[in-house]
Amino acid sequence: MPLLVPPAPAPALRSVLAALSSPTAVLEARTPALRSAEGPLTAEHPLPVHVFEPSAVPGALPEARLTGWRFHILGGAWPQKTVAAGETVTTADGWVFSRFSEGPYLVSTERALRQADALPATYQPHLLSVPGLYMLALWLHCDARADAATAQPTPADLLVPLAPAPPGITSHRVHRIAELMPVLSLRLAPPPLMGSPA
Template sequence: MPLSLPQPPAAALRAVLDALDDPSAVRAVRTAAMRRSAGLLAPANPLPVHLLDPVASYPQDSPLAGARRTGWRFLIRDGDEVLAAADTVESPEGQAFSHFAEGPYPLSTLRALQQAAQHTGGSPTVYLPRLLSVPGHYMAALWLHPILDRAQSADLLIPLAPAPLGVTAHLPHHADELLALLAVGSRQLLTATG
């Protein structure tokens, strides 16, 4: 499937580069893998990060309508190896560096991007990749948003690993179906505990 990779705001890229270049600040915030690296660390694969919470309160016909962009995530590479991710947040002044993160999500994000780029569903639809964070369900997903024929193509989600219980990581879903499933689970949980 064709992907149209987003261009981050210059301020977001600059914030991450400044965090990577600042020796006094970086020692305190770098991840273990980044501290062990002897190579040149570089930000790559920028994706806008969107937050969706709580899923149960959004209308079923457009569950992504409540997603709001909160910043950008860059994968931090040492050559071909992904070591971590760097997040920026939107602030009144523009973009500000937030934190570095390691764990399973950076590699899972790269895998989902590669999976989406290699997917041959026969559709000429071009998708804009984004990251979707659904903290109420402990889920992050690669969000593939159609940019030309939105009326004929659905938003797709590829859940990142680890995925929440009942959701298979790296199995693409139509966004409305997956979010409706999560919303039903939320309503059932609220009813059971209420």
């Protein structure tokens, strides 16, 4: 079934479009594909980006904090292809452009979105960052009409780890969030304190 992508805040989209129209921002970007793209560039396929925050309650699902929006930057002749991502962050003054990027997560995100689109249920797609593991996953929220800014993981949600995934976690395998959370929580737990020396 089709994914229900939440609408990005208008200021977030405007900030990316302003950066795309700035020759300086594009030329200074560390994204060779963006700098060499021919034809008009557009920002499409917005995804809210959340940071994984382990719950203070043992065994509970993590919390997700909205930190930004990521847009796929399309360029080239028709049919356009994704050449980079444009990212925004939230500040006290609202949404501002952060950076352009490219790399394996961009291709992996597109692949995970195609996987999700083929699932039998409808989901709302988000990106979930797990900084402590250098991990990014496509988070498929089962409440497809939820407010993207306040959405929180539920046991029925799915996670698709993007490539490259941390060792021991298979990229592009669809996991129930409740199945993957114990693994992530264990890896993120601080190491046990050693006893004092004798």
